Amino acid sequence: MAQSVKRKSAPNKSTFSVGKWIITSLFVLAAILLWMASLSLWKGYPIQADRQFMSVNTGETYTRFIDNLAKENKVKFPIVLKIYQKLFIHDTLKAGVYEVRRGMSVRQVLEMISNADNAHMNRILVIEGTTFKQLVERLQQDPLVNKTVVNLPEAEMLKALGLPYAHLEGLFAPNTYFYNKGESDKKILLDLYQHQMNNLDTAWAQRAPNLPYKNKYEALTMASILEKETSLKDELSQVSGVFVRRLQQGMRLQTDPTVIYGMGSHYQGKLTKDDLRTPTAYNTYTMSGLPPTPIALPSKRAIEAALHPDQSNNIYFVATGRGGHTFSATLDAHNQAVQQYLTVLREKKAGATP
Incomplete structure (x- = not known):
């Protein structure tokens, strides 16, 4: 009596296709990641000469540093740099003046500025x-x-x-x-x-x-x-004039700072x-x-x-609420400026655009 021979079943075509698709996708993803890294991590740090000094301020962060590189079109895909920093550097920027040499990659610069011992000078x-x-x-x-x-x-x-x-x-x-x-x-x-x-x-x-x-x-x-008293450079001499005239007239300065x-x-x-x-x-x-x-x-x-100091007759000033100050020579004019300032504050508080 003839014995039956069991045949091995042929691979399922759909399973083979899915596996091939996964492998291909992984290769494509790896290629994309390598391409992104080449334009960010491995890209040469752009400098104008064979070497250039770079200053890092106290309190500056990696996020801000990387964002500035991207904003100046010095690197692409800043997210890659941020991920690398979080995974592999685990540190903060250290203030100082660092020497960047031609041929250094962005990755090397990121690592260099995490260690104050690499700084040449202190800012x-x-x-x-x-x-x-x-x-x-x-x-x-x-x-x-x-x-x-x-x-x-x-x-x-x-x-x-x-x-x-x-x-x-x-x-x-x-x-x-x-x-x-x-x-x-x-x-x-x-x-x-x-x-x-x-x-x-x-x-x-x-x-x-x-x-x-x-x-x-x-x-x-x-x-x-x-x-x-003022963050506006153009107002310094005006504020000076107000205070100088107050001193000359025996008035009190009455300044909050x-x-x-x-x-x-x-x-x-x-x-x-x-x-x-x-x-x-x-x-x-x-x-x-x-x-x-x-x-x-x-x-x-x-x-x-x-x-x-300026040479006006102003002896009063008050904020405008929009930046800067209104200067006045008389108390009546000053009181009007104060009311305008309070109106601006009320409109801002109510959510209106003054």
Whole structure:
């Protein structure tokens, strides 16, 4: 009796087709990923010469750094860079000045700026209108600065720096500075001080006549108030004119930034009527004349404005609510400007476009 022979069943065509489709899709996906990586991670970092220095600011993030590269069309597919950073770098940007050499890839640059040891120089950014306390905190937190004085109490710091003043506020020039890694905080502060004194001496020598300042230090104090009162450079001389005329006429300055400075840590982001009525050494609503010291680090431009006020008759100003201020020579005109400002605030609060 003949035995039956079992035949192996032929592969299912549909199963074979699905498997082939998956393999092909994986190859295509891999090719796409490689192409995206070539335009992002492995792309040569664009520089203009064989080597170029690149500055990374304190507080800058990888996300912002990568977004800026994409915005300047230096890389494609920034999402690839962000994913790589999250998966493989696990760190934050470190402030400093780094050397990028021709031929370095974007990936190599991303890894380089995660380690402060790779920095060639340290970038010190002092922002106009910040206080000396904020400058000290920035230096204390900077890993590339050698701390020798910034952790001392202010009286001891002043003695260590050897400066001929009773207070340190206002004595240091806002600007961007570059120092070698490991530079001492004392050297940095003395450099910033010398820059500020040069700014002050130059402006004082060229000052307008008949100003109500007894000395250069009072002009520096006024400059610090101007720096805090307006963020518009074109308004500095106008605000200066208002305050100079108030001093000349025996009026009180009545400027909020001095009150805030005098409150110190008690200020919680909003001034009350009680705050304006509470006397301090810096409350220009309850005292006449200038406060005893500057209230911030004024820029060169603010110093020049303090010594060259405008020549109008304005003695009042109030915010417009749209940016900037309205200046007035009479109380009636000022009151009208105040009402316009309050109207703008009400319209904004109601969601209308003023």
